[in-house]
Amino acid sequence: MELDFSVVIEYLPRLLSGTWMTIKLVLLSIVLGAIVALPLALARISKNPLISGLPFAYIFFFRGTPLLVQIFLVYYGASQFEVVRESFMWPVLREPFWCAIIAFTLNTSAYTAEIFRGAIQAIPEGEVEACKVIGMTKTQMYRRILLPRAFGIVLPAYGNEIILMLKASALASTITLLDLTGMARTIIARTYTPIEIFLAAGAIYLLISMVVIYIFRLVEKRQNRYLGTQSIKVPDKG
């Protein structure tokens, strides 16, 4: 089989426009996901089952079902009901872009909440006790000590989640969005050169991942510089 990479050059502008769509999807859902995840994680830590119950169920549901199913439920499922189609939500829900953002945000916030919770609970008990001894209120303790501390601990695992989200965003192509994968498949439908175009798309995903990894290295170094040259010991699953 001969490979003909001239198709990659010919269709590069379209691949790049797909890349831009992928970046928008990932950035927006990561930011929204983090905003939803923080209160979820804090509520999840609570020892009061009335407060921790709902976040537990939320995280359990969105981590336990496939993202593809969640996307289909939001995009095709919701639109089956006339109530939804006539509601004020329809202008948003009829757009595949927003359906993808909703599904991705719900999904990534569940994972991110667990990552945040893990980070907060990984803070040595002694530091928490020290806060209490000084007489900090719970709010002061979280704002001054626990959340900044957790931020340093969370970075490696959180970077990992962003890369997973980047790859999961390929599922947006199933609801007509022309993200990098969707664009690649549309090009292939015309050129019948799956190997060349998918190789090119794969290379672009790899490049984005490299940028994400690099940014997280920088932030990690800065955030954890009080640890000296030794970097923080959190297993890197990447």
Place this chain on the structure above:
Amino acid sequence: MTIKKLALSSAVILTAAATSFTANAADTIRIATEGAWAPFNYIDNNGEPQGFDVDIAWALCEQMEADCKVVTQDWDGLIPGLKVRKFDAIIASMSITEERLRQVDFTDKYYSGGLRYLAPKGKEFDLDSLEGKVIGAQRATLAAQYLEDNFMDTATLKFYDTQDSVYLDLVSGRLDIVLSDELPTYDWLKTSGNGDQFEFKGESFKKEDEIGIAVRKGDDLKEKFNQALEAIIDNGTYEQINAKYFPFSIY
């Protein structure tokens, strides 16, 4: 049993297994279809592929006295899969086009298609311009290609993995109008629960659209299929299968 005997007998078994395996692989014709294109090919409640294409496939195999296996594969993976020998033929209502002929060989046609617009009843369209409309079609089909060639810059085009998803979004109102093959849509209008709210718009076009069986370039399977096709058309088998799905001839 001594070690020697054991080794010998297992060697015999292995050779026998290997021979039967190669014999099988050579004789069985693996035919791929999509399984999401009723009534031409779809998956029934038992998970078996059914439909016009599948009936034709079995009729051809019987005619050729060949051992066949029908497998399903997503639409846009059919030609790539054929090229890398995942299967030996595609009987999936695939139109014979110039682009595809550069990749694969086609047999003679086994039916003829045509494209036609589908939209909600009571809405009027200027089918020549369709400016600003949201038009849907299945990805990697003649319809999608026609839309890309004609309305790429003036309308919003949406492409789906399966025709069923196209219908879903037409019903939900995300699509103004759909372009698809006339025959399966004819079936959808009649059989689906929402069919009564929709109708064809305009006449069908691209009637020269011929549907053939795709095989790898240079494969002599093409000739075998052509002979079998001629035979089942002559002996009335084709007509019987046709009548099962459409009250008119689709050849």
